[in-house]
Amino acid sequence: MKQMSLLLLSVLALSCKSTKTISDQPGSNTSSNTSGSEHLYMHRWDLIEVDGKRVNAEVGKRAHLLFTAGQENTFSGYTGCNRIAGTFELTGKDVIKFIMTATTKMLCSDDRQIESIILKAVDNTHKWRISDNILSFRNNDSIILKFSAVDAALASKLEGVWEMNYISGLRIAFEGLYPGKKPSISFDLATGEISGNTSCNAFSAPFKMDGMNIKFGDGRSTLMACEGNGERAFLDMLKKV
Template identity: 35%
Template sequence: MKKNNFIYVGLLIMILLAGCAVRKSASNSVPTLVGKKWQLVELNGSVVPATVNGKMPYLELDEESGRYGASGGCNGVGGEYSLKKNNGISFSRGMSTMMACEDMSIENGLRTLFDEADTYKVMEDTMILSKGRDGDALAKFTLVVDQSDKLTGTWELDYIMEPETDFNTLYATRKPTITFDLAKNKVNGNSSCNNFSGTVSIDGHAISFGPLMSTKMACPGNGEQVFFKNIERVTSFDVQDSTLTMIMDDIVVMRWQKK
């Protein structure tokens, strides 16, 4: 009888360990996908701007609730999702807000995506949703990494998008500077002539500047005009070492060096 009890206990331990191993294996695959914010960068083969209607298009999958949240730059879209074997995934639509925005194309494309996508793939910082394991990519996302802390401090401009005039001619006597105060979501600096200040909004790699107020000195040349025109165009940024790059969609419009 005791021998049978030992056998029973041994089998029970083996079953529990096997169960733990299965759960561990599943949980190891999930963190590559869920609990993160993914920025939509391509939809049906077309590049998606960093901001649409002033907002970053994104997708988030919550592991605990089994729900997803997304935006195409207008309304919040959400519902339930399910992960399946062999990188299968399915989405069901839930409630969403009903605002009308100037550009609804990305939002409408996302709704179609959630109806069609049934397979996902994660490669480092890129996630791809497709229809079928061998199907073409319906959408590509990049992992949103918070770089806002790297912006803190003062930067000096060393490139600006202006095909008509050489950079050194535009800023022969003084280069523009910008200083970020992220605790207050504010910026200040000098446009090469007048001082300016205002607000800044950051969401992942997306960035936009609020109304920038400046002093009113008369300035020679058109360097200041070119500066304010380009900083209004900026939709995203990237920081590598001591270089800050400001981008409009996929075009570099300004580059700065840390002072």
């Protein structure tokens, strides 16, 4: 397993491990704003809002769509439970028509409601618009779905749960700080937040990326009483990245 190379100070502050392999540097997740169809094909689009309500998703289960231009335009994606694929047409400035869709047939539990909404929305979508890296689908009356632009290659590299295996600057051995559970994080590029565990409490925090640079904002956590200094060391070090 290779160590994650994103969490760096001028010297190594944190490194994490996962069964995922990172062998090259991810690019920036920024792009110019445009309503042109070329922007539609540049990103993976992760679902963030349904009928005006924010969508929360488990790690690796955020619904998303990918669009591909060709003689026959195609799309593919994930509903949070099943894979989805089909074709579509762009006509006029902001008109989109989904012609054919197919899905896998996995049994869904809590994800069934979101999946049903997505499939119904695809059938009912008539217009689309991209503004500030947000893709909106509309029926004739209102916005029904919103997606956030995500770098598909970067999302693939960061998927999963990353468990910390080193922390710098402390005199206490790593195994002494974390004799049991180790801190872990997961990235949600659609919302710009990490979530995970401090080794004691569940937590989340905003983050921003610019190429190989990453900055974490103030976090929120549950309030269980924790033994030792491991949790505080982890949270303090995140602020220094």
